[in-house]
Amino acid sequence: MNRIASRNRFLDGAEPGVLPEDGEADWQERLQLPLGLDAAPAPPLSAEPALLSEGEPVAPHLSAGDRLVRLAYRLGVPGSTLARPFGRPAKLRLLATVEAPLAGDRVRGVALRAGHLLVHGLKVPVAQLNFGPAARLAPPVERVVHGFTWLRDLASCAPAPQCAATAELVLADWLAANPEPLSGAAWKVGNVGRRLLNWLVHAPLVLSGSDRDLRADTLRAMDETARWLDRAAGKADDRLDEVAAWCAVTAAGLLMPDGKPRRLHGEGGLVHALNALIGADGGVLSRSPQAQLEAVELLVELSACYRAVRGDPPAQLGAMLQMLHPPLLGVTHSDGGLGSWQGAGAVSGQRVEALLAAAAVRARPLPDARQWGYQRLAAGRSVLQLDAAPPPLARHAQHGCASTLAFELSHGAHRLVVNCGGAVAAGGEVPARLEQGLRATAAHSTLVLGDSNSTAVLVGGKLGPGVNQVEVDRRRESAASTIEASHDGYAARLGLIHRRTLTLSDDGTQLAGEDLLVPSGRRRRSGRISFALRFHLGPGVEVDVEDGANTARLDVADGSSWAFIIDGGTVELDESLWIDGEGLPHATRQLVVQGFVSRGGDSFAWMFEKLGMGVE
Numbered sequence: 001m002n003r004i005a006s007r008n009r010f011l012d013g014a015e016p017g018v019l020p021e022d023g024e025a026d027w028q029e030r031l032q033l034p035l036g037l038d039a040a041p042a043p044p045l046s047a048e049p050a051l052l053s054e055g056e057p058v059a060p061h062l063s064a065g066d067r068l069v070r071l072a073y074r075l076g077v078p079g080s081t082l083a084r085p086f087g088r089p090a091k092l093r094l095l096a097t098v099e100a101p102l103a104g105d106r107v108r109g110v111a112l113r114a115g116h117l118l119v120h121g122l123k124v125p126v127a128q129l130n131f132g133p134a135a136r137l138a139p140p141v142e143r144v145v146h147g148f149t150w151l152r153d154l155a156s157c158a159p160a161p162q163c164a165a166t167a168e169l170v171l172a173d174w175l176a177a178n179p180e181p182l183s184g185a186a187w188k189v190g191n192v193g194r195r196l197l198n199w200l201v202h203a204p205l206v207l208s209g210s211d212r213d214l215r216a217d218t219l220r221a222m223d224e225t226a227r228w229l230d231r232a233a234g235k236a237d238d239r240l241d242e243v244a245a246w247c248a249v250t251a252a253g254l255l256m257p258d259g260k261p262r263r264l265h266g267e268g269g270l271v272h273a274l275n276a277l278i279g280a281d282g283g284v285l286s287r288s289p290q291a292q293l294e295a296v297e298l299l300v301e302l303s304a305c306y307r308a309v310r311g312d313p314p315a316q317l318g319a320m321l322q323m324l325h326p327p328l329l330g331v332t333h334s335d336g337g338l339g340s341w342q343g344a345g346a347v348s349g350q351r352v353e354a355l356l357a358a359a360a361v362r363a364r365p366l367p368d369a370r371q372w373g374y375q376r377l378a379a380g381r382s383v384l385q386l387d388a389a390p391p392p393l394a395r396h397a398q399h400g401c402a403s404t405l406a407f408e409l410s411h412g413a414h415r416l417v418v419n420c421g422g423a424v425a426a427g428g429e430v431p432a433r434l435e436q437g438l439r440a441t442a443a444h445s446t447l448v449l450g451d452s453n454s455t456a457v458l459v460g461g462k463l464g465p466g467v468n469q470v471e472v473d474r475r476r477e478s479a480a481s482t483i484e485a486s487h488d489g490y491a492a493r494l495g496l497i498h499r500r501t502l503t504l505s506d507d508g509t510q511l512a513g514e515d516l517l518v519p520s521g522r523r524r525r526s527g528r529i530s531f532a533l534r535f536h537l538g539p540g541v542e543v544d545v546e547d548g549a550n551t552a553r554l555d556v557a558d559g560s561s562w563a564f565i566i567d568g569g570t571v572e573l574d575e576s577l578w579i580d581g582e583g584l585p586h587a588t589r590q591l592v593v594q595g596f597v598s599r600g601g602d603s604f605a606w607m608f609e610k611l612g613m614g615v616e
Helices: 002-011 023-031 064-074 079-083 106-113 139-147 150-157 160-177 189-201 212-235 239-255 260-277 289-308 315-330 349-359 432-438
Strands: 116-119 122-125 374-379 382-387 407-411 414-418 447-449 469-477 480-487 496-505 510-519 528-537 542-545 551-555 561-567 572-579 585-598 602-610
Touching (some): 064 079, 064 260, 079 260, 106 116, 106 150, 106 160, 139 189, 150 160, 150 189, 160 212, 189 212, 189 239, 212 239, 212 260, 239 260, 260 315, 315 349, 374 496, 382 480, 382 496, 432 572, 447 496, 528 572, 542 572, 542 585, 585 602
Antiparallel strands (some): 116 122, 374 382, 382 407, 414 528, 447 528, 469 480, 480 496, 496 510, 510 602, 528 585, 542 551, 551 561, 561 602, 572 585
16 A cells, blocks of 8 residues: 555655765665675578587586586476585575666666657656556567566666656555466566566666565565576577577576576576577667667676676686677668668667767677678768678578668768668557558569569568578779679569679769669560669658659758769659657658559669768
């Protein structure tokens, strides 16, 4: 009753409580922490990618004794028995305070203190949330609520003593609605793993209040959740969720008493899961920049847990963290933000920069990532990205998109040509009904044949038949760089191969492209089929197209102007949509060249060229 009353006072606008004046010392005592502890021409690409685990060890190097301990723990011997065979189990507590390595969003944190969750632009009153297992929440809201990812935002908006009361109110309601492991969204492995990891990393928010019963309940929930994950971490729906679960198991082994057997168990599972998540060149097999970013974030937070106990992570984890960075940087634009690929939104350059600083990894963008699937050209102040691989396999896809041979182009701080992106945010400000449309070929800057997808887009983020092979060739030409690629997504159904050539000048002011349709197989088909070349324009790009013309003028916010020219076609203007890194939709425009093409094939040459100098 008291918790409900205090919750109502908070939601009515009362100022959240703060810790006593002894603040940090009181917090250390309640957690039973040791005071003074420092917290510091190539072969074609097939749809079946190469795995990192080929030729790699699947577990950290362990002594014979540690291997025996890990095996015994996996078989069910309690960690306390293995850690202290002749002693009593240690008192439930945390052994160290983790210095949270990643900053959240201050605006979202302030909104939460005011009683609202902000999820991809959607404002969700905490007082109206149903935390129970039977509640039906939109997928983005579900991930935030049950994964406790909001703790990072809350920790970023004010000192911990000022935010603890807010965290306690939400936590108390969640624990009351989920007294034990059940079914439902709260007990999806990925949500459980992120929840436990966030509880451990942000323990000052959830364990520093004056309610001793709540602190005891929270510690008990941490222990029960870790025990549940010991058995369930390998049963996640996808590999990224499995990595999140094993990170949480390992962190619990580091920060909770008698944890060495659990830590050994978690490290072995984590390295195995990372081997299955990451391809040969360091890109996650879902091919999602968002998933790549989250994998790095998980390892960075786990590394902070090792630092808190003055421990060293296995060498394999450090090596994999190093491997993840070059592909991630390979899909950054000239503004430092991520491209919109495989359902990801355009994550800001500030977030990417902060993550690189927290990871303390120095890396350069990977321009030619054959398995990760993205090609990159950088010239002058321009960056070109091309999807030059088959879509992810169904078992790897999270928000799989039929985007093969789509490209994005940026110049300076502005994006000229983009993809719609943002399927991962559907259910927030972006309506859930648009999710499949955002994954379609027409939502990407590429050629569409027969008003159909190059790869079938299915429900649940999965993909069906379509592109099987992509051929890629990179070469240097006179004062320019060229990428040529082709895919067979339309070959079986429509009898045509799509080949795209992109040439970026060395000063970055001219992009020349050609889309070629070539008959596949020996049997030529007769008739004509519709086509549409789509170029989705970035936010803030003003466009002027005259009726019946083959050119368009693009005016950018930096004062520069670009011309688009199509050889032998007519440019039309249509509406479009672009989803930013916060999951917010922006109305934009797209250039469309459409008509009918012979089954015998055809070609379309076009160009983007910078006209005005603008601000350099």
